[in-house]
Amino acid sequence: MSTKDLKFTEKHEWASVNGNIATFGITDYAQHQFGDIVFIELPTMGKSFSKGAACANIESVKAVADMYAPVSGEVTEVNSSLENAPEQINKEPYGAGWVCKVKMADAAELDSLMDESAYENYVKSVEEK
Numbered sequence: 001m002s003t004k005d006l007k008f009t010e011k012h013e014w015a016s017v018n019g020n021i022a023t024f025g026i027t028d029y030a031q032h033q034f035g036d037i038v039f040i041e042l043p044t045m046g047k048s049f050s051k052g053a054a055c056a057n058i059e060s061v062k063a064v065a066d067m068y069a070p071v072s073g074e075v076t077e078v079n080s081s082l083e084n085a086p087e088q089i090n091k092e093p094y095g096a097g098w099v100c101k102v103k104m105a106d107a108a109e110l111d112s113l114m115d116e117s118a119y120e121n122y123v124k125s126v127e128e129k
Helices: 028-034 107-112 116-128
Strands: 013-018 021-026 037-041 054-060 064-068 073-078 100-104
Touching (some): 013 107
Antiparallel strands (some): 013 021, 021 100, 073 100
16 A cells, blocks of 8 residues: 555554545554564454554554554444454554554544644654664
8 A cells, every 4th residue: 555645643653544434553663663462352342442542553563552443433443354464564564564444533633633744854853863
């Protein structure tokens, strides 16, 4: 998947939008920071959460951390293949490593997310600290 049409958060999540459905995952930068991902607790089907709320839990050899929802919505699909192959997040963070799909509650929330260029600049500023 090309990253040019994705939206990004400061917590290193991405969202891909198709109509009123947003697909979420973590960025390549985030998976590099995690190292080898060994487990993911996926969100529950039908669960609703607000933008910025924890929606999944990711465990790697280095750390355990929450993944936060880039936008508010209700979970319509989860990537259950990650339960047996969480390493897909490391291999293809923007492809086979997607985490969930959500029916967006408010598409206007996308306006507060970064485009690819802004996210790349943000990552550079984080790395300089």
